[in-house]
Amino acid sequence: MFSYYIQLAIKSLKSTIGTTLLMVLAIACGIGISMTALTLNHMTGNNPISEKSDQLFAVQLQSTGSSSTWSTTDNVPEQLTYQDATNLMRALPELKHTPMYKTGFSVRTLDPEFAPVLRSSRVTTRHFFSMFDVNFLYGGPWSKTVDENPTFQVVISEELNDKLFGGGDNTGKEIFLNATTYQIVGITESWQPKPKFYDVNNGAFQSSEQLFIPFVLSSVYELQSWGNNNGWKEERVNNYQEKLASEILWTQYWAELPTKKDQDKFSQFLSGYVSQQQKLARFERDDAKGIIRNVQQWLDYNDVVGDDSYVLVAVSFMFLVVCLVNSIGLLLAKFLRNAPHVGVRRALGASRGQVFAQHLVEVGMLGLLGGLLGLAFAYFGLSLLKNNFDGFDFVASMDITMFLAAPIIAVSATVLAGIYPAWRVCTTLPSIYLKTQ
Amino acid sequence: MLVMSDINKVYQTELVQTHALRDFNLTVKEGEFIAVTGPSGSGKTTFLNIAGLLENISSGDYQLDGQSIVGLSDKELSRLRNEKIGFIFQGFNLIPDLNLFENVDVPLRYRGFNSKERKQKIEHALELVGLASRMKHLPSQLSGGQQQRVAIARALAGEPKFLLADEPTGNLDSLMAKQVMELLEKINKQGTTIVMVTHDAELARRAERNIQIVDGQLCDFTMYQGGATANEQEAIA
Ligand SMILES: Nc1ncnc2c1ncn2[C@@H]1O[C@H](COP(=O)(O)OP(=O)(O)O)[C@@H](O)[C@H]1O
Numbered sequence: 001m002f003s004y005y006i007q008l009a010i011k012s013l014k015s016t017i018g019t020t021l022l023m024v025l026a027i028a029c030g031i032g033i034s035m036t037a038l039t040l041n042h043m044t045g046n047n048p049i050s051e052k053s054d055q056l057f058a059v060q061l062q063s064t065g066s067s068s069t070w071s072t073t074d075n076v077p078e079q080l081t082y083q084d085a086t087n088l089m090r091a092l093p094e095l096k097h098t099p100m101y102k103t104g105f106s107v108r109t110l111d112p113e114f115a116p117v118l119r120s121s122r123v124t125t126r127h128f129f130s131m132f133d134v135n136f137l138y139g140g141p142w143s144k145t146v147d148e149n150p151t152f153q154v155v156i157s158e159e160l161n162d163k164l165f166g167g168g169d170n171t172g173k174e175i176f177l178n179a180t181t182y183q184i185v186g187i188t189e190s191w192q193p194k195p196k197f198y199d200v201n202n203g204a205f206q207s208s209e210q211l212f213i214p215f216v217l218s219s220v221y222e223l224q225s226w227g228n229n230n231g232w233k234e235e236r237v238n239n240y241q242e243k244l245a246s247e248i249l250w251t252q253y254w255a256e257l258p259t260k261k262d263q264d265k266f267s268q269f270l271s272g273y274v275s276q277q278q279k280l281a282r283f284e285r286d287d288a289k290g291i292i293r294n295v296q297q298w299l300d301y302n303d304v305v306g307d308d309s310y311v312l313v314a315v316s317f318m319f320l321v322v323c324l325v326n327s328i329g330l331l332l333a334k335f336l337r338n339a340p341h342v343g344v345r346r347a348l349g350a351s352r353g354q355v356f357a358q359h360l361v362e363v364g365m366l367g368l369l370g371g372l373l374g375l376a377f378a379y380f381g382l383s384l385l386k387n388n389f390d391g392f393d394f395v396a397s398m399d400i401t402m403f404l405a406a407p408i409i410a411v412s413a414t415v416l417a418g419i420y421p422a423w424r425v426c427t428t429l430p431s432i433y434l435k436t437q
Numbered sequence: 438m439l440v441m442s443d444i445n446k447v448y449q450t451e452l453v454q455t456h457a458l459r460d461f462n463l464t465v466k467e468g469e470f471i472a473v474t475g476p477s478g479s480g481k482t483t484f485l486n487i488a489g490l491l492e493n494i495s496s497g498d499y500q501l502d503g504q505s506i507v508g509l510s511d512k513e514l515s516r517l518r519n520e521k522i523g524f525i526f527q528g529f530n531l532i533p534d535l536n537l538f539e540n541v542d543v544p545l546r547y548r549g550f551n552s553k554e555r556k557q558k559i560e561h562a563l564e565l566v567g568l569a570s571r572m573k574h575l576p577s578q579l580s581g582g583q584q585q586r587v588a589i590a591r592a593l594a595g596e597p598k599f600l601l602a603d604e605p606t607g608n609l610d611s612l613m614a615k616q617v618m619e620l621l622e623k624i625n626k627q628g629t630t631i632v633m634v635t636h637d638a639e640l641a642r643r644a645e646r647n648i649q650i651v652d653g654q655l656c657d658f659t660m661y662q663g664g665a666t667a668n669e670q671e672a673i674a
């Protein structure tokens with residue numbers, strides 16, 4: 001019977017092609033917009049490392065001057081100075097914690113024919129990889145010795161490995177970063193946390209870096225931060241060494257603190273460090289302090305999921321409802337126009353339930369068409385948005401659940417909307433239409 | 438057999454109450470050809486719709502083929518209607534989007550026949566009315582008489598026991614009306630019981646039994662043997 005209903009639905013949709021197109025378009029607009037909003041929300045609301053969300057902590061220090069104000073809710077800067085970062089890095093070796101910042105290089109292989117590519121790079125320590133669950137295809141992180149003694153070693157991403165060498169195990173090979181040769185020690189699996197929680201400075205949806213080099217290189221080798229450099233103090237910064245010694249804030253700092261004990265220990269250490277810096281008269285403020293925030297707190301603190309994102313979803317679903325209500329009007333008119341034929345079917349033996357089912361199948365088919373077109377609209381909408389969010393591939397993030405969700409939401413929403421018109425036709429007495437002469 | 442006992446049908450609208458049938462009693466035997474006449478608004482269509490299970494009754498009892506239909510669900514009524522009853526309407530009521538084959542197919546679909554059975558029954562029914570060659574045509578491509586023959590084929594395709602026709606010749610000229618009447622007579626000879634509402638006294642006279650509905654009540658002035666009928670009618674006149 002279902003296939004019969006489908007045949008009838010196709011006939012009916014074709015016979016009123018104008019109305020059909022209008023309804024499909026209305027549903028597609030509603031679905032397209034709500035799917036776009038939902039994808040955005042889904043992605044921004046995503047906890048990028050949920051299994052470790054409570055164990056990874058962003059570290060902040062109130063190191064600014066007494067009169068300085070900051071754009072954060074608690075007036076504490078998001079980043080650390082280079083000196084604080086190196087001081088913290090050397091403490092508590094039994095815990096994993098690491099400074100980091102973003103830089104970038106012109107990258108090429110030793111092959112003179114190879115055209116250099118520009119790639120961003122993370123400057124960090126070996127702990128980065130295990131802390132953030134970055135897996136390796138080949139090799140692994142550099143050693144503890146390399147973290148302590150400047151060595152030109154590099155970890156590259158799968159994508160860059162493909163770009164440079166066309167894939168394969170290339171650990172041990174050398175590549176140029178600007179004019180310096182680095183030895184590849186590891187190749188990571190493709191890794192893109194969404195949002196890019198460990199450094200939200202230049203947008204929470206940036207691509208992750210494709211190169212990783214030891215932090216200690218910063219002390220001997222001039223590396224420019226590709227992120228934010230925030231100063232608050234009037235001081236002389238004429239060269240790189242002066243920048244390293246300055247109060248300019250430009251490094252991020254993260255700690256992995258799996259237990260309450262670890263967290264207390266780290267917090268205590270931070271307070272001690274702050275008092276020490278106060279005694280040295282470096283930290284000027286009376287309320288100077290150290291703060292740790294886990295991943296979710298950090299994302300909330302940085303307002304990665306704005307409240308407006310939920311408003312957007314709500315508004316877009318209201319729009320979908322408006323589209324559906326319009327379609328119901330069209331459907332009702334169409335179904336009632338067809339009621340005499342329904343009367344004939346009833347006279348020939350169709351039950352009320354069969355008439356109802358026939359009409360719901362037609363509605364469901366409309367919903368399916370609308371849903372598929374809406375998916376195309378959403379796809380288009382997201383690729384437009386992509387241009388506004390540098391480097392982030394929204395379309396790629398329209399995951400499989402979204403592809404399934406759109407038609408399912410469309411079909412169930414339209415079927416729900418179609419219940420009333422279908423019910424109206426099937427409850428009308430057939431004899432009324434057969435009597436009129 | 439079709440037995441109606443003391444049936445009343447009251448239409449209740451906001452303003453008026455219409456007694457469309459009153460204390461209506463009728464027995465239709467298998468194989469009969471009954472013509473129903475009566476003034477307009479007397480309740481003929483109402484009677485036919487009740488007989489065809491399209492409307493329920495206000496009181497009384499109705500037995501179709503030995504089974505009382507009082508209290509049956511819509512699903513059960515629809516099944517009975519589908520199996521036992523064929524309908525023909527004054528306005529033909531073919532579905533315009535469907536070609537002849539698909540129109541005749543409608544009752545068979547609800548019966549649940551497989552596609553091979555359906556095809557064979559459709560072809561057979563269309564052959565019976567002489568339109569097998571036009572299976573792929575749309576109703577709009579046919580004349581009124583041809584459309585009514587398709588409607589007859591559709592009503593007969595599922596081989597129902599009863600054929601209910603509401604002024605089947607009302608929209609046709611006399612020649613076409615005659616052809617349709619001949620077709621109905623042929624069908625009746627093959628065993629289908631026919632109840633036909635008509636305005637046309639001439640056509641009514643060709644039926645073996647005539648009943649008249651006046652103001653919702655039945656005046657049955659006829660007998661079963663054809664010969665006697667004419668005499669008695671004359672006597673009444
Ligand atoms: N659905 C209805 N609602 C109210 N009154 C109706 C309805 N159907 C028929 N009637 C009334 O019942 C009476 C009988 O109608 P009908 O059976 O159609 O007569 P006929 O077919 O003999 O012309 C008429 O007075 C008509 O107005």
Ligand SMILES: [Mg+2]
Nearest residue numbers: 481482483603
């Ligand atoms: Mg009538």
